[in-house]
Amino acid sequence: MSEVTAVGRRLPQLESREKLTGQAQYIADLYRPNMLYGAILQSPHAHARILGYDLRAALALPGVRAIVTGDDVKEEWRLGAFIKDEHALAKGKVLYVGEIVAAVAADSEDIARAAVRLIEVQYEELPAVLSPEQGLAASAAVLHEKADQYFKVFDTGTQANLCSRTSFAEGDIAQGWRESDVIIEQVYETQAQAHLSIEPCGALAEVDAAGRVTLWSANQSVFRVQANVSESTAVPMSRLRCLTPRVGAGFGNKMEPHVQPVVVLLAMKARRPVKLILSREEDFETVRARHPMRIRVKTGARRDGTLVAREVELLQDCGAYADDSPGVLGYALLMSVGPYRIPHVHCHGRLVYTNKLRFGAFRGFGVPQMTFATESQLDELAKQLGMDPIVLRRNNLKGPDDLWLGGQRILSNGLPQCLEAVERESGWAQARSQGRSLGVACTAHISGLLATGAIVRVLEDGSIVLNTGAVDIGQGSSTVLTQMCAEALRVPVESVSIASPDTDGSPYNWGTTASRITYTTGRSVVGAAREVERQLKVHAGEMLECSVDDLELLLGGKVAIKGVADRAVSFAAISARAHWAAGGPIVGSHTWVFDQKTVDPKRTAAIGLPFPQIGVFSFGALVVETETNTVTGQVRVKQAWSAVDVGKAVNPLLVEGQIEGGFVQGLGLALVEEMVWDGPRLANPTLMDYKIPTMAEAPYDLHAIIVESHEPSGPFGAKSVGEIGINAVAAAIANAVNSRTTERVRVLPLTPERVLKAL
Amino acid sequence: MKSTDSLSLTLNLNNATVQTQAAFADTLLTVLRDRLQLTAAKRGCNQGVCGACTISIDGKPMRACLSLAHNCVDASLHTLEGLETDQTLRALQSAFEQGGALQCGFCTPGMLMAARALVQSNASPTVEQVQQALSGNLCRCTGYRKIIDAVRSAAQSLRGEP
Numbered sequence: 001m002s003e004v005t006a007v008g009r010r011l012p013q014l015e016s017r018e019k020l021t022g023q024a025q026y027i028a029d030l031y032r033p034n035m036l037y038g039a040i041l042q043s044p045h046a047h048a049r050i051l052g053y054d055l056r057a058a059l060a061l062p063g064v065r066a067i068v069t070g071d072d073v074k075e076e077w078r079l080g081a082f083i084k085d086e087h088a089l090a091k092g093k094v095l096y097v098g099e100i101v102a103a104v105a106a107d108s109e110d111i112a113r114a115a116v117r118l119i120e121v122q123y124e125e126l127p128a129v130l131s132p133e134q135g136l137a138a139s140a141a142v143l144h145e146k147a148d149q150y151f152k153v154f155d156t157g158t159q160a161n162l163c164s165r166t167s168f169a170e171g172d173i174a175q176g177w178r179e180s181d182v183i184i185e186q187v188y189e190t191q192a193q194a195h196l197s198i199e200p201c202g203a204l205a206e207v208d209a210a211g212r213v214t215l216w217s218a219n220q221s222v223f224r225v226q227a228n229v230s231e232s233t234a235v236p237m238s239r240l241r242c243l244t245p246r247v248g249a250g251f252g253n254k255m256e257p258h259v260q261p262v263v264v265l266l267a268m269k270a271r272r273p274v275k276l277i278l279s280r281e282e283d284f285e286t287v288r289a290r291h292p293m294r295i296r297v298k299t300g301a302r303r304d305g306t307l308v309a310r311e312v313e314l315l316q317d318c319g320a321y322a323d324d325s326p327g328v329l330g331y332a333l334l335m336s337v338g339p340y341r342i343p344h345v346h347c348h349g350r351l352v353y354t355n356k357l358r359f360g361a362f363r364g365f366g367v368p369q370m371t372f373a374t375e376s377q378l379d380e381l382a383k384q385l386g387m388d389p390i391v392l393r394r395n396n397l398k399g400p401d402d403l404w405l406g407g408q409r410i411l412s413n414g415l416p417q418c419l420e421a422v423e424r425e426s427g428w429a430q431a432r433s434q435g436r437s438l439g440v441a442c443t444a445h446i447s448g449l450l451a452t453g454a455i456v457r458v459l460e461d462g463s464i465v466l467n468t469g470a471v472d473i474g475q476g477s478s479t480v481l482t483q484m485c486a487e488a489l490r491v492p493v494e495s496v497s498i499a500s501p502d503t504d505g506s507p508y509n510w511g512t513t514a515s516r517i518t519y520t521t522g523r524s525v526v527g528a529a530r531e532v533e534r535q536l537k538v539h540a541g542e543m544l545e546c547s548v549d550d551l552e553l554l555l556g557g558k559v560a561i562k563g564v565a566d567r568a569v570s571f572a573a574i575s576a577r578a579h580w581a582a583g584g585p586i587v588g589s590h591t592w593v594f595d596q597k598t599v600d601p602k603r604t605a606a607i608g609l610p611f612p613q614i615g616v617f618s619f620g621a622l623v624v625e626t627e628t629n630t631v632t633g634q635v636r637v638k639q640a641w642s643a644v645d646v647g648k649a650v651n652p653l654l655v656e657g658q659i660e661g662g663f664v665q666g667l668g669l670a671l672v673e674e675m676v677w678d679g680p681r682l683a684n685p686t687l688m689d690y691k692i693p694t695m696a697e698a699p700y701d702l703h704a705i706i707v708e709s710h711e712p713s714g715p716f717g718a719k720s721v722g723e724i725g726i727n728a729v730a731a732a733i734a735n736a737v738n739s740r741t742t743e744r745v746r747v748l749p750l751t752p753e754r755v756l757k758a759l
Numbered sequence: 760m761k762s763t764d765s766l767s768l769t770l771n772l773n774n775a776t777v778q779t780q781a782a783f784a785d786t787l788l789t790v791l792r793d794r795l796q797l798t799a800a801k802r803g804c805n806q807g808v809c810g811a812c813t814i815s816i817d818g819k820p821m822r823a824c825l826s827l828a829h830n831c832v833d834a835s836l837h838t839l840e841g842l843e844t845d846q847t848l849r850a851l852q853s854a855f856e857q858g859g860a861l862q863c864g865f866c867t868p869g870m871l872m873a874a875r876a877l878v879q880s881n882a883s884p885t886v887e888q889v890q891q892a893l894s895g896n897l898c899r900c901t902g903y904r905k906i907i908d909a910v911r912s913a914a915q916s917l918r919g920e921p
Binding site: 010012013015016017018019020021022023024025026028029031109110195196197198199200246247248249251277279280473474475476653654656657659660661662663664665686687688692694695696698700702 | 801802805806809852856857866896900
């Protein structure tokens, strides 16, 4: 298998044409016969008890077919990835302004929205908790009064408004401080960021005569949709079929549920299909966002720059429901030492319920915030030591025998090459000597987590259908998985079609999240293809009257006797035999779950570990050049060089797309994006008031650099790339900007006001 | 008469006369998407910021979500669906595909409509000119660089250059 047929090709995304002609169908484009339209009623209060509902006026409106409220769900119907603390919609209490309190299904969207305004809810207002600090105060109102009864998937340490806590300790931190010549300690703060997939969230559900539910939605995992809806509606999983249209991007916001449970409840009550698409404002207010974090970092080093000790204390705003937050807390801490050798570590964090919308998974999963803090601090250390920031980092990089925080082995590490590439390509030393503002940051991420599968079938004509259950959210995973399948079977990419995820027919896939599809699902695709190869060879051996050991796959869908290309049988001939004469149709399948332990208890003391098995490590280094207007404080990113170790780029065109897209989303986090609360109310839930980078602000000179370290456990050596491109952006931009300021700005975003004050 | 009452509406859409119903307050986007079930123009923000609903009104790229349908009865309207044979659009589609200038595809039709108008008025747009002309079309996936390259590459091929 030396010739490359598919893996490594800059193949355009397979769905390009339908997207470029406008034919691609997203959730808002779907219709069902006799379909109703849904609308939601949102809470006007941050924290209040629901005393009762008056639905009479709404139900009397012509065209209204069903209304659901918290009374339609039972107390025990709770969902949650880590802590089951949330209902399909508010029950008993509302916990944030904008929370879904009721929903209507009606003959038209106009009628549904009119009916929503006729619903009367009686509330008893309660004091609101608007920050983690407030939430931890002894006198604070408690959001979840029954938190001790909630099911939790790990030891969360939940108590009053403390949702979870996690800590890691290695070495001896007191000794670390004694060995340090220089100690720096600072606090860094980050803001709430909206995912802002251009497609708002929505769902369409229908119930058949036997009560079985079919549910389409904008999502990142049909299997998480199935699990969440099942938990929150008591419909057994086998009676819920979850499907996906094209998805208008998801950056974590579509992984856990948004309106799917409510839409299913409406469809069950109305006994008709119901579609509900959130408005942009509703999407801002009710879905989820990136966690604001307050991170105290303390780092000790020897005079020569050798890092000795690191302490981190993280205070994380959870919002009203746990969602993925406990995972984000644990993961951010696991990455708080970064890709460096630091022998003495103590990091701990607390996650606190507040009366805001839930914060949750967002590309980077807490690492962009943590990297901003820790990589800012390394620059502060470099300055104090009088060292070049790149030299300081390079001298402390983990080597081949160093373990990750927790004790996991690193099987492939291209970070030295990444750092070398960005230093060289940016002309680092010369540019800095010319007085230009350059900043650097390094980062790491995992590819992995949880369970995955693939089924490869050979159809009667010898063509191939691949079915993985992995939702392509726009990044191109279907293309990459198809390439890997084609490569493994040595057939043209065009001979492989990929099935749309369907919980009825696809093998389990936890989700398109955690940078996992290329790595985890790719492994299953290769595994399933290998099983197909084995079955093909059994047939071919009988057809060619030779041993299977003497057979090989030939390019183009044939099995031949090794070295004798004209003694070959085609996949079509083999599959016809399998279907009609002998053996049965050829189907290969493979499933697995990532099982390397995150923590070695002999090395590391861990409390409250949300992910016992997490993934393999990817690495990245980034240099940016910024320009600050000294009159206005406005920062512009002029150029960026982002090098990422992806193991092997299965599709370099799509890898570049992830690196470039991640960069610009990170630029938004660094400079312009911020969800702002006016008391308990989100003040800027519109695109008029919440700004994301446009083509005019994103640097054209954005250079994606691919480094291939070959991950031994990965398919064709590949790791994934979905998130790592965003991780280091805010840190590198902050380091570039702060290289020219008198005072250091340690708060995101780097607004003109903050920068001007620091100049 | 209320603003929600439906009135008959005749549009010149994609080189055909189309009869439909729309309320006074209905936007062109509502008519295109929800009445006529055309899928190219997208509803991203419904307030004229994201650009995903960009269509061609009398040859100019306009926001369908900000245009009242009944105000467009005398206009010549084109969505992506009606431009299958448009040479400029085909060059852009091909360049977007080959250059990886799309990911989720939700902003793509609007982006193409804005790019088509640019290339029609400027056969050799510079990077800065593309950035300026398309800065009203938000993309959250690509980071924009590949879109800029694709627009310029399409313009180059339309000029007959290799």
